[in-house]
Amino acid sequence: xxxxxxxxxxxxxxxxxxxxxxxxxxxxxxxxxxxxxxxxxxxxxxxxxxxxxxxxxxxxxxxxxxxxxxxxxxxxxxxxxxxxxxxxxxxxxxxxxxxxxxxxxxxxxxxxxxxxxxxxxxxxxxxxxxxxxxxxxxxxxxxxxxxxxxxxxxxxxxxxxxxxxxxxxxxxxxxxxxxxxxxxxxxxxxxxxxxxxxxxxxxxxxxxxxxxxxxxxxxxxxxxxxxxxxxxxxxxxxxxxxxxxxxx
Amino acid sequence: xxxxxxxxxxxxxxxxxxxxxxxxxxxxxxxxxxxxxxxxxxxxxxxxxxxxxxxxxxxxxxxxxxxxxxxxxxxxxxxxxxxxxxxxxxxxxxxxxxxxxxxxxxxxxxxxxxxxxxxxxxxxxxxxxxxxxxxxxxxxxxxxxxxxxxxxxxxxxx
Ligand SMILES: Cc1cc2nc3c(=O)[nH]c(=O)nc-3n(C[C@H](O)[C@H](O)[C@H](O)COP(=O)(O)O)c2cc1C
Numbered sequence: 001x002x003x004x005x006x007x008x009x010x011x012x013x014x015x016x017x018x019x020x021x022x023x024x025x026x027x028x029x030x031x032x033x034x035x036x037x038x039x040x041x042x043x044x045x046x047x048x049x050x051x052x053x054x055x056x057x058x059x060x061x062x063x064x065x066x067x068x069x070x071x072x073x074x075x076x077x078x079x080x081x082x083x084x085x086x087x088x089x090x091x092x093x094x095x096x097x098x099x100x101x102x103x104x105x106x107x108x109x110x111x112x113x114x115x116x117x118x119x120x121x122x123x124x125x126x127x128x129x130x131x132x133x134x135x136x137x138x139x140x141x142x143x144x145x146x147x148x149x150x151x152x153x154x155x156x157x158x159x160x161x162x163x164x165x166x167x168x169x170x171x172x173x174x175x176x177x178x179x180x181x182x183x184x185x186x187x188x189x190x191x192x193x194x195x196x197x198x199x200x201x202x203x204x205x206x207x208x209x210x211x212x213x214x215x216x217x218x219x220x221x222x223x224x225x226x227x228x229x230x231x232x233x234x235x236x237x238x239x240x241x242x243x244x245x246x247x248x
Numbered sequence: 249x250x251x252x253x254x255x256x257x258x259x260x261x262x263x264x265x266x267x268x269x270x271x272x273x274x275x276x277x278x279x280x281x282x283x284x285x286x287x288x289x290x291x292x293x294x295x296x297x298x299x300x301x302x303x304x305x306x307x308x309x310x311x312x313x314x315x316x317x318x319x320x321x322x323x324x325x326x327x328x329x330x331x332x333x334x335x336x337x338x339x340x341x342x343x344x345x346x347x348x349x350x351x352x353x354x355x356x357x358x359x360x361x362x363x364x365x366x367x368x369x370x371x372x373x374x375x376x377x378x379x380x381x382x383x384x385x386x387x388x389x390x391x392x393x394x395x396x397x398x399x400x401x402x403x404x405x406x
Contacts, residue, residue: 125388
């Protein structure tokens, strides 16, 4: 039997090859046939999940509730020390110095990355901004959000903090951070579906020892991670509850 | 139960009030007019047992409340109750979450040093294996206009 692995479409483009290398490493270690299927859009990912095609997923926290509560997925590991944070950025020359300065009909650029958008919109709430009174500018990736700010096409941008930090120095010099989230309990997680669950302990063990494995360390490097860290069931439940409060 | 607030913990000029909680016990609180602004980008998170005893707090909670984590864990959540908050708000909170639903509202909280801070709180039941094992509240920064509405509304509910 062959299993299907996928990665949330918000993966950093320069990590694409890293995920393929990771999949190859995981197949060898687990002696399971695993096919990696990358989706470019959440819509396609959600269709695959609904059709029960996925057995292993590096999931966005936004999808965690649905995966656990509706599809019977269980958490394995998360990237050690990493969490999802969002930044509200403006053009360096903008006269906006505080989120509270923003007015209805503010032009907000963001990507379809659902947890980053949620965190970003929460950081705009102190200005009474919400989905119904902003002018949204859906962008294909975080660099394009930055470019909308530079060209004056957007007033503020919502950007994944990690992506912001990785922007070129030249881009960053022309931008200014209005707010950086410090939430630290929202993160991507590697989760295992019902068909593979009899092997959950094995997978967890393989992954937790990965950074000490001769080849494994290099593979983690290709993903930009130092090691994996176990996620307890209650930790996952807590994050799901937290996302639930933020979704309101 | 929680002890009376102590004058030596208070920063600035203060007033006194005696709060009677829903369990019938009361506590002397000391409060000032000093507002601590909600920190941008942070969430203040706490979890309670099913009867409202604090079982988890995050760092932002500790920083904003002015209490240590040790003082908070095991204390009833009304340790933060401010005399300007109408009892009706908390009755609505408890009625809602005990029905298994999500509650959202604006709360003025009392700090250990007598100051206060406004939050927009969302409280949900933590359901595990079909049973409610506690409640979690996640607070975010409220808008000034929402706070101003509450400042006008809450005195009429007391
Ligand atoms: C998860 C949770 C979080 C709460 N957070 C607060 C809070 O931040 N401030 C507050 O005054 N009451 C909070 N409450 C409500 C208190 O339990 C309590 O009802 C309130 O302080 C009023 O006290 P009384 O009900 O004893 O009169 C919270 C309740 C729950 C379940």
